[in-house]
Amino acid sequence: MDKDTDSFKLDKIYQYLWAAHDEAPFTLLDRSLNPRSSTVFMLDFIRQVGVNEDSSLLDIGCGRGNHTIALADRFGCNITGIDLLASNLELARKATVAVRLTSRVNFRQGSIESIPADDETFDYIWCRDMLIHVAELKQGLKECSRVLRPGGTMLIYTTFRTEWLEMKEMARVCDPLGIIMRNLSPDYFEQAMSDAGFEILIREMMGGEQIEFLEERDRRYSKELIRIARMIRQRERFVREMGEECYQTALALYHWGIYQLLGKLSSTVYVLKK
């Protein structure tokens, strides 16, 4: 390219650059696109299929039990929350006592890879944001199939990598957060679902919508982005205050959200039929 072409190109770039901050059409980007919450999407599905007080649900990888409680509260169903970690279940049990739902909600400690429940116990399985941690994904999904009644439904929310995520970036988030790298591949994941005997009824690709929703709700990711900047700028100070492991975990967690906003990670909700 000659000098004239170069300056012509740069001139155009600068016209966009000056406008991109505050002028039309870029100001269109300041308007919300009304992002959906993945949880609301999943709860709406549960409502549409008519879950009621006769239904039996499993919340696998229930964590602190917030969705276990919300499901029992909204739909009057009986629900079992299972999680690997006793510390999470202690918080879940306390929260259930506080809202007086102990007659319909119970918790058990166990792994998805060997679910502590009889065959064909549940009508629905709610599985939100936990399969990223499961080393034996196919075995975990087979166990879900075993404890589901014939014709039962499983709802899954999970996150995948996209082609924008570099290997080093993936390692940076997976290792400190205990995430199994291969579970971030949609092909591997869908093969495991099929091998476990599930049929995909709905595949709702939400991309970064959940993160957009949370950002618009409480500016969570703006806050986490500035935290990343401060953690990087004064690394030694924060490592001293938090400890190396805690620093790495928090840094990876903040990247996990930001990578979704950047399109490097992308979330999907599945509805599966046994």
Ligand SMILES: C[S@@+](CC[C@H](N)C(=O)[O-])C[C@H]1O[C@@H](n2cnc3c(N)ncnc32)[C@H](O)[C@@H]1O
């Ligand atoms: C990101 S949290 C999600 C919690 C909850 N489902 C939610 O959506 O808020 C992931 C949870 O999965 C649990 N978990 C990890 N591996 C598990 C396993 N093999 N079996 C059961 N739970 C597991 C963790 O202890 C943690 O509570």
